[in-house]
Amino acid sequence: MPELPEVETVRRGLHRLIIGRVVKAADSDNPKSFPNAKHDVEAFLIGATVSNVRRRAKVLMIDLSTDYTLVIHLKMTGQLVFVGEQRFGAGHPNDSLINHLPDKSTRVSLTFTDDTKLFFNDQRKFGWMRLMPTVEVPNIDFMKKVGPEPLEADFTPSEFAARFKRRAGTSIKAALLDQSVVAGVGNIYADESLWGAKIHPKRLVRDIKPREFALLYTDLRAVMNLAIDKGGSSNQTYINAEGEKGRYMDFARVFRREGQECPRCGTVIIKFKAAGRGTHICPHCQKL
DNA sequence: CACTTGACCTGTCCGC
DNA sequence: TGCGGACAGGTCAAGT
Numbered sequence: 001m002p003e004l005p006e007v008e009t010v011r012r013g014l015h016r017l018i019i020g021r022v023v024k025a026a027d028s029d030n031p032k033s034f035p036n037a038k039h040d041v042e043a044f045l046i047g048a049t050v051s052n053v054r055r056r057a058k059v060l061m062i063d064l065s066t067d068y069t070l071v072i073h074l075k076m077t078g079q080l081v082f083v084g085e086q087r088f089g090a091g092h093p094n095d096s097l098i099n100h101l102p103d104k105s106t107r108v109s110l111t112f113t114d115d116t117k118l119f120f121n122d123q124r125k126f127g128w129m130r131l132m133p134t135v136e137v138p139n140i141d142f143m144k145k146v147g148p149e150p151l152e153a154d155f156t157p158s159e160f161a162a163r164f165k166r167r168a169g170t171s172i173k174a175a176l177l178d179q180s181v182v183a184g185v186g187n188i189y190a191d192e193s194l195w196g197a198k199i200h201p202k203r204l205v206r207d208i209k210p211r212e213f214a215l216l217y218t219d220l221r222a223v224m225n226l227a228i229d230k231g232g233s234s235n236q237t238y239i240n241a242e243g244e245k246g247r248y249m250d251f252a253r254v255f256r257r258e259g260q261e262c263p264r265c266g267t268v269i270i271k272f273k274a275a276g277r278g279t280h281i282c283p284h285c286q287k288l
Numbered sequence: 289c290a291c292t293t294g295a296c297c298t299g300t301c302c303g304c
Numbered sequence: 305t306g307c308g309g310a311c312a313g314g315t316c317a318a319g320t
Contacts, residue, residue, distance in 0.1 A: 003313055032296090058314075075314050077298080105298085124297045126314065142315085170291060179315080186313050235313060236300090255313095276293075278311075293319075301311085 002074045004150070004184025005227035006238050006246065007058045010080055013241030014062070014118075015053040017082045021112040022049050023064075033107035033122060036131045044068040045131055057146045057183035061137060069134040072120070077105075077237045078127030083117045098243040123237060145180045151224060161213035164205050172208055172216075173201035174275035185220065188233050188248075188255045191280045193220040195254045200286040201274045226251060254280040 002010070023045055028034040036045075048064035055061070060080070062070040072080065083098055101119045102109055108120035108129055120129055137143060147163055148155050163182055167175040175181050176190045185193075194201050196219030199212055208216075232238060232246030235256060239245055249256070253263050258271035262282035271280050 006313065073314080075296095076312065122297095123299065124312085126296065167290080174291085177314085188313055233313065238313065277314095291320085293317105295317085296315095299312090302309090304307090 002058060002078070002232070002238055003186030003189055003227075004058060005189070005224050005248065006232035006240075007055055007060060007074065007184075008228050009232045009240050009246060010074075011053050011055040011060055014060075014080065014082065017084070017241060018050045018062070018112070018118060019053065020049065021114065021116065023047065023110055024113045024115075025111040026108065027111075028108045030107045030125060032125060033120065033127065034129050040068075040131055045070070056143065057149070057179055058186070059142065063134055067134050068131055069137055070129055070131055071137055071140070072129045073127055074122070075124070075126035075128075077123040079119075079121040079237065079239055080241055081119045081121065081239065081243050082241050083119065085114070085116060142179070147178075147180050147182045150182050150184060150220060157214050157217045160217040161210060164208070164213070168204070168206040170205060171202050171275055172199055172205055173277075173279060175205050176220075177275055177277070182220075184224070187277050187279075188235070188252070189220065189223050189227065191255045192223045192253060195280075195282060195286065196220075196223060198285050200288045201279050201281060202288060254282060256280065 026041055026045055044066040045068065048066045050062060051065050052063040054063065058073065060072040081098060081101060083101060105121045105123045106119050107122050110118040148159065164175050167178060167181060173190055173194065176185050193216055197212060197215035199208065199216060227233060227248040230247040230251060231240060231244065233248040234245035235249060254269050257269050258280055260269055262269055262285060265282065265284050267282050267284035269280055270283055271278060273279060
């Protein structure tokens with residue numbers, strides 16, 4: 001699923017819903033989804049109070065009163081869904097998304113002392129949840145190499161352009177997807193921002209002009225901020241912490257719009273493979 | 289080092 | 305209706 005805007009949407013929901021709740025039980029059916037030793041879970045998760053919910057790149061961190069943290073990566077199909085005091089009534093839009101939980105994709109279930117629950121669902125099992133000391137989180141390999149947060153106020157256009165230097169020989173799309181260049185960009189917002197900046201995804205980084213980097217910086221931030229505002233993109237499986245879909249796909253300009261007209265010039269949008277991923281462009285606006 | 293490709297999984301959709 | 309293959313919001317460990 002989830003790129004920065006989707007993970008941020010989940011974070012905001014969890015921040016509102018689970019802080020202060022106390023963990024009573026933790027169950028998992030899949031060691032790869034939750035590879036923690038039982039004695040650690042019993043010592044540092046059971047009985048712990050949720051103190052904060054943070055995000056770095058596409059990684060979520062649920063901080064606990066025990067100075068341990070649940071670190072979570074949703075990868076392609078992960079969901080974190082809170083089921084509260086009352087479930088939705090039959091006929092409610094979220095009814096079918098939440099009321100059946102847990103289901104066959106549930107990898108981890110947390111139960112709080114008030115009997116509310118947090119489910120980690122993940123159809124493809126790529127995602128994971130790990131319990132570790134809070135001070136150790138910055139030392140995991142991913143955190144050490146991940147690039148800056150693109151939406152931070154102090155992230156400048158010149159820093160953005162400079163981060164690409166190391167990837168001069170690859171395509172701009174591959175570089176955008178590289179989490180060590182800039183944090184949080186995935187396939188949807190790579191395509192959307194490259195369309196905004198009128199850059200063909202297969203162009204080499206070394207051939208991108210400073211003026212084009214400036215446009216890409218501006219559009220990437222605009223697209224991600226809009227996506228957060230719309231609650232993310234629900235292309236297939238993504239839902240937020242309350243089981244709701246995001247609405248950014250209603251605003252998408254090229255992603256998954258092959259065969260439809262470019263909203264800027266009317267040329268038919270095409271799809272092909274770039275950087276190993278399905279890629280969408282306007283062939284008139286984005287020339288190689 | 290920098291770059292590309294396959295692997296990790298399950299489910300769905302599309303063409304025959 | 306069945307079956308094979310391609311494909312799906314992401315990283316990694318390998319290979320060159």
